[in-house]
Amino acid sequence: MPQHNTNLDEFQNRIGYQFNDINMLKNALTHSSYANEIKLKKVSNNERLEFLGDAVLELTSSDYIYRNNQMSEGEMSRLRASIVCEPTLAMCARSFGLQKYIMLGKGEELTGGRERDSIISDACEALIGSIYIDGGFANAKEFIEKFILNDLENKKLFYDSKTILQEVVQARGLDVEYEQISEAGPEHDKTFVVSAKCSDLFHVQASGHTKKAAQQKAAYEALLLLKKRNIDIKPKGKK
């Protein structure tokens, strides 16, 4: 029995795009581990489509940022990076359930690959590439505008969370302390739990597959907490 959802009609309804060639969609959902497993059938994996989709996403987000802001080149680059980075892309893809439809090899399935940000965000780029090939730039752009180019303020906050948090607490003469609480799981699939605390202001925990990812999430949680308490978390010198 396959572990992935095979109902591609349902998936196409979810994303609001009907493929002319359903094989393009299947190609986008084929992780290399699955293609390797059944290699006698010569199924190709989604890496070529990912290469293409990455460029479609880059242009669409650059275009959107260029037209909607008067930011400098440096600020535009930073905002774009926050949109196309692995965790935020994976988050967007989960919003339409992409992870359930990815075809994975048994090994990847058993070690939790279906929930891994890297696999989900790569498949999301491949999906964008497949819509671009199947339906052209306009359809790919529409998909990206609907599912990826939203909630930009929070994505930016997440991406820059450690820097912003540092600025906020330093303005009060304080400092953030990050501490590793635990480290578990096998070498290729570790989970780190990290805490971030600052005097009486906050003490939060978050987990991630790297120490850095866990710290970033903890900083983000701290910022959300401060925001809830109406503490100003806008970086200094920015509007």
Next chain:
Amino acid sequence: MPQHNTNLDEFQNRIGYQFNDINMLKNALTHSSYANEIKLKKVSNNERLEFLGDAVLELTSSDYIYRNNQMSEGEMSRLRASIVCEPTLAMCARSFGLQKYIMLGKGEELTGGRERDSIISDACEALIGSIYIDGGFANAKEFIEKFILNDLENKKLFYDSKTILQEVVQARGLDVEYEQISEAGPEHDKTFVVSAKCSDLFHVQASGHTKKAAQQKAAYEALLLLKKRNIDIKPKGKK
């Protein structure tokens, strides 16, 4: 007297594209050093357009590579890098004389900025961005296909020249020796001359603004020399 050619009708004929809004073209040709110099007039430099044009170039070249090859993702990335890298982009831009039309500040002009690869390739990306905004994706794509996506075999050879040369001479049980011949010019604008030699096979020289760039050019010269003598320079294991 301006040092740049101000005949933009001539330039538009050269590139085969007529702007609807000539200010877009002027914006693309404005280097930051020029914008800074006359900042009272609030002229914006070409960095925002460069940000956008870079993404247009990336998608157009990715699309071209995807459709014309069955390469793996890794090979496609390497070929794309060879197309969009600074020296090859600057070379393409020189083919239609872009450097003559760039508006530069006096300081940059005096220190040879008009012939600098980085300034020319940045302006080329800005030009692509300006055509994209002024005339849409199709016009930008046509420009890129005409002026950038050509001579790909040689660009690849140039980009990988040190690796390929190493493989060719190692196959004969030999080794390449690089030697720095001279280093001249002020700190921010050095010129390095480097030689590459290998037994009786070749002994060539080349110059560049970094030691690495000079070595790459020398390796490329050596490969061209070997090719002229009908020595096989195809990397091993590749067709």
